[in-house]
Structure formats: structure tokens, C-alpha cells
């Protein structure tokens with residue numbers, strides 16, 4: 001119940017109630033976005049965001065830069081697998 | 094965004110384990126005893142068993158599974174209250190799936206449903222509110238439980254009900270708060286914890302600051318951890334690094350999701366709707382001051398405890414079950430006398446054997462290797 005799942009906001013369905021459509025591994029569902037909307041990041045800016053979805057609510061925006069930074073630390077800790085690395089670079093291209 | 098795969102990469106796990114070994118060689122305590130690291134959150138317990146993280150780690154690191162499974166820590170009387178609400182004429186009782194099979198003193202919600210009560214599994218409290226719109230002639234009760242992770246979702250649902258003027262919706266509030274819980278663990282005399290894996294998703298709501306007292310007053314490190322196997326391993330490595338360097342800090346491994354600051358919107362809703370209870374009764378841990386919340390008087394009409402009469406009886410656990418000791422991390426699930434015999438996922442005696450986040454269920458499902466390892470050690 002506490003796990004939550006990452007999903008990507010693909011559309012805003014009801015801006016007044018802060019509802020949007022989130023794609024979670026190809027399943028689409030209307031999700032409440034109140035907790036990821038702020039003055040700095042209005043609802044229109046949310047499309048394309050990756051969010052952590054939890055029992056029908058987007059609870060946090062997933063920060064791609066931080067994710068990359070964490071992975072970089074992991075990488076520096078051990079040998080880098082060149083093939084997997086190449087794959088990942090391709091994904092981000 | 095292929096984060097999931099990247100945080101499961103076995104080569105990186107191996108590299109991390111090598112670094113963990115190096116750190117252990119530097120830690121003085123490890124020459125005398127193993128280090129006890131507690132994962133507070135049931136989500137971590139699940140990851141640890143599912144991916145065999147425990148079996149990967151060297152013996153010098155012991156993971157102690159904390160009380161972070163919200164269904165598991167509810168005393169049996171609370172399950173009985175759910176059943177009583179579900180059996181009230183005109184009520185549709187809605188709940189997350191995890192709670193359906195948790196045994197009460199007489200029956201579980203699933204058994205109540207089989208007996209004719211209208212119990213429905215929902216994914217979100219918003220689905221329960223939808224039922225209230227669809228069935229104005231019925232009373233919809235939602236079983237609200239969980240730490241700060243789920244609190245905003247029920248608070249926001251109540252605010253939505255208020256906005257729409259929906260009156261046939263109420264919450265049976267069993268939310269609990271994380272900080273008093275960790276404090277109770279730290280104050281518990283039969284428990285020696287060297288460091289904590291902090292709950293990732295609670296922290297995305299409360300931020301990283303509320304944990305500071307753990308480092309400052311109790312001199313224990315805490316690393317807020319994500320839920321993939323590499324997240325857990327990296328967090329263990331970060332804890333060991335602190336211990337090796339003689340530091341005690343609150344660190345955040347999961348900063349791709351958890352910001353330093355609390356989620357303002359989420360907390361505003363929580364503070365508007367809920368207030369602290371003087372105390373809340375936990376399974377195994379007893380009564381902990383200010384560890385639960387209830388609805389404020391202004392939202393009384395959405396409070397199932399005020400709207401209906403719930404028995405609210407204190408029911409002792411069956412004698413044979415040792416859920417309390419497992420919840421406190423004093424014994425391992427497989428050390429419970431009835432583990433795997435009288436208590437199995439098919440015939441659970443305690444919630445820990447039912448919930449996907451429960452330590453006993455996780456051990457039962459994925460723990461065979463570990464038990465074999467223990468067996469070999471003992472021989």
C-alpha cells in the first residue's frame with residue numbers, strides 16, 4: 001500500500017479540480033495532481049512530468065536529474081558495464 | 094525513463110556489495126557483533142525479500158524489519174470494528190485489498206463479505222467517493238490507514254466530499270504517524286538498532302527535516318531509501334559509510350523522489366482535516382502517545398467513528414501468535430512458534446502473514462533461502 005508506482009502525466013483532464021491522465025506502464029487512469037502543482041509549476045506545465053502515483057494521487061515529481069545523479073554515484077562505485085551503458089545512452093538520446 | 098531496470102542492475106549490485114565489504118572491514122563494532130539496521134517501512138521489507146537483498150549482504154549486517162506495515166500494526170479490535178461497520182445495514186465498506194484477509198477476533202472482512210456484508214476493494218479513496226455519488230441511498234465508509242504516505246489522499250478526498258456536498262461518505266480513520274513510532278522504537282529497551290533505512294514515501298510527504306532528532310538526540314544515522322534493490326543496497330552502504338566515519342546524519346538516497354522540504358499541498362490538507370489523538374493502540378508496541386490521528390471536529394460528519402457506533406473493544410492477540418515481537422524486530426518471522434504451521438498465508442493468524450508488506454508473508458514467500466542459510470549456520 002505504501003509502494004506507489006511511477007507514471008507519466010499525458011494530459012490534463014480537469015484543470016479546475018487538478019485532475020490529469022497518467023500513463024502507468026500503458027495503463028491510463030485519471031489521477032489527482034494537487035500535490036505536484038504549485039505556483040512555480042502550474043498545472044499546464046505538468047504534462048510530460050514523471051510522477052510517483054499513490055492510491056489515485058500524484059504524490060511527488062520524479063526528478064530526472066537526481067535520478068541520473070544517483071545512478072552516477074552507483075556507477076562510480078563499481079566497474080561500468082560498457083554494453084549496458086551504451087544501451088542506456090541510446091534510451092536517452 | 095528506464096529507472097526501474099537501472100536500479101535492478103546485478104553488476105552494480107555486485108560492485109556495491111564489494112564496497113560494503115570494504116566498509117565492514119573498517120568498522121570496529123563489526124569485530125564483536127553484527128550491525129542491526131532497521132528498515133522502518135514495509136515496502137522495504139517487501140523489496141528485501143523479493144530480491145533476496147538479505148541473502149546478498151554479509152553476515153556482519155543484519156536487517157531488522159520494523160513496524161512499517163500499516164495493516165500489521167493495527168490491533169485485532171480495530172479489524173473487529175471494520176467488520177462491525179461492514180455489517181451495519183445500508184453500509185458499503187470500502188478498503189484497500191491488503192486489509193481484506195486480515196483476521197479479526199471472529200472473522201476477516203473477506204469472511205464478512207462472504208456472509209453477505211457489502212465490502213468492496215478499491216484502489217483509491219477517490220473510488221470510494223465515486224461509490225458515494227453513485228449510491229446516494231447508501232452510506233459509504235472508507236477504511237483509512239497508513240502513515241503520512243496515505244494521509245494526504247484521504248484528507249484530500251474528504252475535502253473533495255465537502256466541496257461537492259456529499260454526505261453519505263465517511264472515513265474510519267486509522268492513520269498513524271511515523272515520528273512517534275520511530276521514537277518508541279528508539280526508546281524500547283529490548284532493541285539495539287545501529288541505524289535506520291528511512292521510509293521513502295512517507296518522506297516525500299514530510300520531507301527530511303523531521304528525522305533530525307534521531308541523529309541529534311539518539312546519535313543514530315538514518316538514510317531515506319528508495320524501493321528498488323539497488324536503492325536499498327546503496328542506502329545500506331551509505332549507513333555503513335557514516336558508521337565507519339563516525340558520523341550520524343540524516344541522508345537522502347532517494348532524492349529523485351524525496352525533496353528536502355515537505356510537500357506543502359499534502360501537509361496543508363492533512364493539517365486541515367486531522368488532529369493528533371492523545372494516544373493510539375498498536376499491535377505489539379502497545380499504546381504510543383500521539384501516534385495516531387483523527388478527524389477534527391469540523392469534519393465530524395465524515396468521521397465513521399462518530400457517525401456509527403463502533404465496538405472499539407480491546408482484544409488480546411491469540412496466545413500462540415508472536416506478531417508483537419516480530420513487529421518490534423525482537424524475533425525473526427520464522428522464529429514465531431506458529432510460523433508456517435498454524436499460521437500460513439492461507440490460514441493467517443496475524444496480519445503480518447497477509448499483507449504484501451508484512452514480514453511474515455514476505456519471509457514465507459521468498460525467505461526459504463535465508464532459512465536454509467540459517468540452518469547451515471546453526472549446524
Ligand code: SF4
Nearest residue numbers: 414416429436443453
Ligand atoms: S507467523 Fe503468524 S502469528 Fe507468528 S508473528 Fe507472523 S503473522 Fe503473527
